[in-house]
Amino acid sequence: xxxxxxxxxxxxxxxxxxxxxxxxxxxxxxxxxxxxxxxxxxxxxxxxxxxxxxxxxxxxxxxxxxxxxxxxxxxxxxxxxxxxxxxxxxxxxxxxxxxxxxxxxxxxxxxxxxxxxxxxxxxxxxxxxxxxxxxxxxxxxxxxxxxxxxxxxxxxxxxxxxxxxxxxxxxxxxxxxxxxxxxxxxxxxxxxxxxxxxxxxxxxxxxxxxxxxxxxxxxxxxxxxxxxxxxxxxxxxxxxxxxxxxxxxxxxxxxxxxxxxxxxxxxxxxxxxxxxxxxxxxxxxxxxxxxxxxxxxxxxxxxxxxxxxxxxxxxxxxxxxxxxxxxxxxxxxxxxxxxxxxxxxxxxxxxxxxxxxxxxxxxxxxxxxxxxxxxxxxxxxxxxxxxxxxxxxxxxxxxxxxxxxxxxxxxxxx
Amino acid sequence: xxxxxxxxxxxxxxxxxxxxxxxxxxxxxxxxxxxxxxxxxxxxxxxxxxxxxxxxxxxxxxxxxxxxxxxxxxxxxxxxxxxxxxxxxxxxxxxxxxxxxxxxxxxxxxxxxxxx
Numbered sequence: 001x002x003x004x005x006x007x008x009x010x011x012x013x014x015x016x017x018x019x020x021x022x023x024x025x026x027x028x029x030x031x032x033x034x035x036x037x038x039x040x041x042x043x044x045x046x047x048x049x050x051x052x053x054x055x056x057x058x059x060x061x062x063x064x065x066x067x068x069x070x071x072x073x074x075x076x077x078x079x080x081x082x083x084x085x086x087x088x089x090x091x092x093x094x095x096x097x098x099x100x101x102x103x104x105x106x107x108x109x110x111x112x113x114x115x116x117x118x119x120x121x122x123x124x125x126x127x128x129x130x131x132x133x134x135x136x137x138x139x140x141x142x143x144x145x146x147x148x149x150x151x152x153x154x155x156x157x158x159x160x161x162x163x164x165x166x167x168x169x170x171x172x173x174x175x176x177x178x179x180x181x182x183x184x185x186x187x188x189x190x191x192x193x194x195x196x197x198x199x200x201x202x203x204x205x206x207x208x209x210x211x212x213x214x215x216x217x218x219x220x221x222x223x224x225x226x227x228x229x230x231x232x233x234x235x236x237x238x239x240x241x242x243x244x245x246x247x248x249x250x251x252x253x254x255x256x257x258x259x260x261x262x263x264x265x266x267x268x269x270x271x272x273x274x275x276x277x278x279x280x281x282x283x284x285x286x287x288x289x290x291x292x293x294x295x296x297x298x299x300x301x302x303x304x305x306x307x308x309x310x311x312x313x314x315x316x317x318x319x320x321x322x323x324x325x326x327x328x329x330x331x332x333x334x335x336x337x338x339x340x341x342x343x344x345x346x347x348x349x350x351x352x353x354x355x356x357x358x359x360x361x362x363x364x365x366x367x368x369x370x371x372x373x374x375x376x377x378x379x380x381x382x383x384x385x386x387x388x389x390x391x392x393x394x395x396x397x398x399x400x401x402x403x404x405x406x407x408x409x410x411x412x413x414x
Numbered sequence: 415x416x417x418x419x420x421x422x423x424x425x426x427x428x429x430x431x432x433x434x435x436x437x438x439x440x441x442x443x444x445x446x447x448x449x450x451x452x453x454x455x456x457x458x459x460x461x462x463x464x465x466x467x468x469x470x471x472x473x474x475x476x477x478x479x480x481x482x483x484x485x486x487x488x489x490x491x492x493x494x495x496x497x498x499x500x501x502x503x504x505x506x507x508x509x510x511x512x513x514x515x516x517x518x519x520x521x522x523x524x525x526x527x528x529x530x
Contacts (some may be wrong), residue, residue, distance in 0.1 A: 007440060010434035041437045042427045046462035046491075049444040050452075136433030 014134030095367030229284030328358035424517025431438035460493035
């Protein structure tokens with residue numbers, strides 16, 4: 001009899017097992033735990049060559065549990081026994097910790113540990129992907145376009161901080177929970193964006209990053225004592241974006257802008273899920289940046305074609321967004337909306353108020369919008385000059401191609 | 415029908431630092447290969463081996479545990495299969511999943527002593 005192994009079973013199981021074992025043995029033993037769990041998979045890979053067990057997940061869980069007992073015995077006989085599971089009573093509770101709800105609880109503890117304010121943001125992201133999502137340092141490096149050594153350093157630094165600062169493996173409460181939740185949302189948002197907005201990696205890796213961010217956000221969403229309106233908004237935003245991921249690039253990994261995307265490729269069940277979560281997200285007095293972004297994207301998704309887009313509604317959201325969270329990149333997006341509405345004066349006002357320096361590595365976007373502004377004005381010379389500036393600063397090849405196409409378009413209409 | 419042993423030589427998955435995702439992918443490929451051979455009814459036997467090695471050698475029968483072997487030269491497992499001839503066995507070995515990890519397959523015919 002042949003049994004199927006579900007996609008990403010090992011990866012996801014890794015995060016689950018590491019979290020449970022950490023709950024039993026403590027964060028101080030994280031590295032030992034990670035190695036032990038990894039061993040279980042290698043064992044499975046050997047064992048399952050000829051027969052896959054009827055319930056692979058249960059097999060892995062049992063194997064991990066046994067591995068724990070092995071470590072438990074080993075360390076018990078060594079000197080540092082006092083640093084380990086103190087009472088046998090706790091060990092007896094171990095079986096309960098392997099129940100589904102407890103597994104989720106342990107995973108949340110791990111997410112919140114990864115997002116502890118004592119850790120640097122880049123470390124929070126790397127540590128989350130490794131310990132919660134089960135990526136190897138090489139996979140993280142590929143996904144984040146970093147050297148593997150850099151990722152290894154970040155992971156080492158995160159583990160060191162966790163031990164030195166004696167961070168507790170727990171879900172914070174009260175105002176501390178709100179603070180931690182904000183950081184966690186941010187980290188999940190960044191992981192998602194890394195997958196959604198970067199066009200440098202293969203589509204497969206990008207989808208996996210988005211998938212992990214969605215999966216982890218969902219874990220928080222399941223806990224009504226923890227989630228808040230922002231979690232719902234973030235989740236909606238992810239759904240809305242993820243629904244469009246296949247229409248965003250063509251077979252050559254070139255960017256297709258919203259105007260030219262094949263809207264029939266959008267995945268509507270995700271849009272509907274996003275919509276229903278957005279209702280819950282709006283049940284709040286304080287609107288977050290995730291709310292605004294989700295509301296704006298959802299307005300785009302409502303339009304059957306680019307021409308049907310309700311730019312006035314979108315502009316209203318941008319006005320509120322920039323009022324609550326003023327940031328150059330959001331103003332720049334607002335400027336694009338003015339262009340769509342043929343309000344060149346307001347667009348110009350925003351562009352004039354900003355300089356290259358406001359946009360760091362994204363100055364090409366700034367010049368790109370200037371170019372669009374001059375295209376609308378019919379000033380081909382100035383438009384070309386701004387496109388050249390943008391081309392000078394863009395590093396991403398698909399975005400570069402997009403700008404080159406644009407240039408060709410205005411220099412040779414039709 | 416003759417019998418051939420395929421011996422798999424290469425680094426251990428643990429040694430290679432494969433991710434859980436990659437380990438699952440490996441496992442799935444081995445499983446597919448096994449299914450293919452099983453459906454052709456050519457599998458005689460086969461085992462995967464753990465990477466820990468002990469040797470006993472010399473006239474004094476010196477025992478050495480945890481022998482360090484160049485990881486590329488580690489024997490990871492074997493299959494004994496039925497095949498008409500060496501060429502046919504070579505075809506079967508084409509589907510070995512771990513060539514891309516730098517591993518290799520060594521094929522040797524099993525000696526038969528039926529005539530004695």
